[in-house]
Amino acid sequence: MIKSVSGAGSLKGTLRLPPDxxxxxxxxxxxxxxxxxxxxxxxxxxxxxxxxxxxxxxxxxxxxxxxxxxxxxxxxxxxxxxxxxxxxxxxxxxxxxxxxxxxxxxxxxxxxxxxxxxxxxxxxxxxxxxxxxxxxxxxxxxxxxxxxxxxxxxxxxxxxxxxxxxxxxxxxxxxxxxxxxxxxxxxxxxxxxxxxxxxxxxxxxxxxxxxxxxxxLADEIPEQSYTIPGDFSAAAFWLVAGVIQEDAEILIENVGLNPTRNALLDILGDMGADITIENERMEGAEPVGNIIVKGSDLKAIQIAPEIIPNCIDELPILSVAMLFAEGTSTISGAGELRHKETDRIMAISKMLKAVGANFEEQKDGLIIHGDPEFTFQSAEFDSFHDHRIAMASAVLSLKGKEDSMIKDAESAAVSYPAFWEDLHQLTG
The missing domain is CATH 3.65.10.10 (Enolpyruvate transferase domain)
Incomplete structure (x- = not known):
């Protein structure tokens, strides 16, 4: 399935994400x-x-x-x-x-x-x-x-x-x-x-x-009765979509806030993102809360190897944030990305190349020369049948002046079946 995504002037709304x-x-x-x-x-x-x-x-x-x-x-x-x-x-x-x-x-x-x-x-x-x-x-x-x-x-x-x-x-x-x-x-x-x-x-x-x-065997297996929180990796797409869009305010409800999963919050915070967490609480053994994100002025950041395990799934969408940040950002020590659903370093590079971005692909990461004023007309993206590349390409498409096309867009359903409906809700 090829999906067409239009540029968006604003992003507004409230979302409940798919379960983790x-x-x-x-x-x-x-x-x-x-x-x-x-x-x-x-x-x-x-x-x-x-x-x-x-x-x-x-x-x-x-x-x-x-x-x-x-x-x-x-x-x-x-x-x-x-x-x-x-x-x-x-x-x-x-x-x-x-x-x-x-x-x-x-x-x-x-x-x-x-x-x-x-x-x-x-x-x-x-x-x-x-x-x-x-x-x-x-x-x-x-x-x-x-x-x-x-x-x-x-x-x-x-x-x-x-x-x-x-x-x-x-x-x-x-x-x-x-x-x-x-x-x-x-x-x-x-x-x-x-x-x-x-x-x-x-x-x-x-x-x-x-x-x-x-x-x-001495460990007693506990009963698994609890409510699954919303997937932070899914929230990541809207966090970046919100911060790179000048006119944006998105409320994301019931998001998992496990500290070994949410390094992106700290990363975007260090980049200058306007993100607020409300109603923090525990659901079973996992911390949960609501996140509010607004359009922000971002600055570049360097992602060191020791941080990578805590944000590995968010690196495709983080590269989009880096593109619109002031200065040069780097991702290093992320060679594991080459062994995901596809070679994600290669796939991110193809995504960035499709819009004419200024970047360099490295063996274990990327160097991205950001510009808050970066613009492009439209692009044709290949998702490589990878759900995270398809969704990152959609968020990037929102910054285009004209409609962009995403190949094999149905792959988003692997982790986020309602992604395209939620995208329409925010841009509608």
Whole structure:
């Protein structure tokens, strides 16, 4: 689908965002491990969480919906069943990596498959530590899905130092560790998203600047009954759309404000953005609030490697903010972007090139020479079937003088099914 987006003189309105994908998927998987009924409010209807939910059902969970509440009857760690068919993770790397940990820990044989994009992403990072725990895993070219996970009789606990700050890798090892008699410990030098630790209430401690998270059979799996907050990664598009538009005021309600996810708030704040947070509160284990964003005068910023894990998903849209900031901005240490749904550094470069931006592509990032007065007539954008590139291109299109075109715009539905309707609401 090709979508046409017109330039906008103003952006006004109130939005409620789609549920957080990362939390939704964890809620489904952790509900499977819990023995009993969990009631999950605002579960995501996006493709990835729905793929995860179907996999959880194949592993024995019973799922039904009642008045908008997803009810999942979990089987406990001991009650997980061997699936009769392949576990199709769709486009979800979260599903494939987290479920691999569950299957290895539970001693369940299964085949994990996915779409072409997912099967093009390396799984080496989870295969190697899981095999060190005793797993038997067959993978295409030793690295790619489909993954064949074969039954093991016993799990070897381990101390695992995260080689990169990856929440999916961390969660995979901890989930396998939940089935061990002895503790498995994950040692984290740089912070990554902490939803797994929060939702499972795992033991955490700090030693010499490192965080150590432990998991074993002794950990009681908590009931997963809470309301999923709005996805901060979805809010990011409207935060940037608001700050780069001179006449803008957008209220975004019930947004997840997890401190390991919302570095973009601090980044935009340092750039001079007019952003206010109201009604901060807790929903289960996660902080939530309302965000008000208004048109702002932005200045350039340098994004250091240690900040990248906390804003990795927001870098495509952050590059748009940098384009309209005064001065030269840099993103470095973001090589992980080249291994997402597409090579996102390449895709961002193509997006910027389409409007005639002044920038340089680096191996692990970008240098963007911003200008608050930057203008362009129109552009044709290729989303590369990547939801975040499609939505970032749409926000950039709002600054065009004429209509711009976005190829494969339907990819936004992977994380934000109502994106185009919300865009119309703000510009209407």
């Amino acid at each position: 994908k990362s939390i939704s998927q964890r809620a489904a998987i952790f509900s499977l491990l819990y023995e009993g009924e969990s009631r999950i409010g605002n579960y995501s209807q996006a493709q990835d969480p729905q793929s995860t939910l179907r996999c959880v059902q194949q592993l024995g969970a019973k799922v039904k919906e009642d008045s908008g509440i997803l009810i999942v009857e979990g089987k406990s760690r001991a009650g997980i069943v061997e699936p009769k068919q392949d576990l199709d993770c769709g486009n979800s790397g979260t599903a494939m990596r987290l479920l691999s940990g569950v299957l290895v820990g539970a001693g369940i044989s299964a085949k994990l498959i996915g779409d072409a994009s997912l099967c093009g992403r390396t799984m080496t990072r989870i295969i190697e530590p899981l095999e060190a725990m005793g797993a038997h895993i067959l993978a295409r070219n030793l690295a790619y899905a489909p993954l064949f996970i074969n039954r093991i009789d016993s799990l070897r606990p381990m101390d695992f130092e995260l080689p990169v700050p990856s929440a999916q890798l961390k969660s995979c090892i901890l989930l396998a560790g939940l089935f061990g008699e002895e503790k498995t410990r994950v040692i984290e030098k740089l912070p990554s998203r902490d939803h797994t630790e929060r939702l499972l209430d795992l033991d955490q401690k700090k030693e010499k600047g490192e965080k150590i998270i432990s998991a074993s």
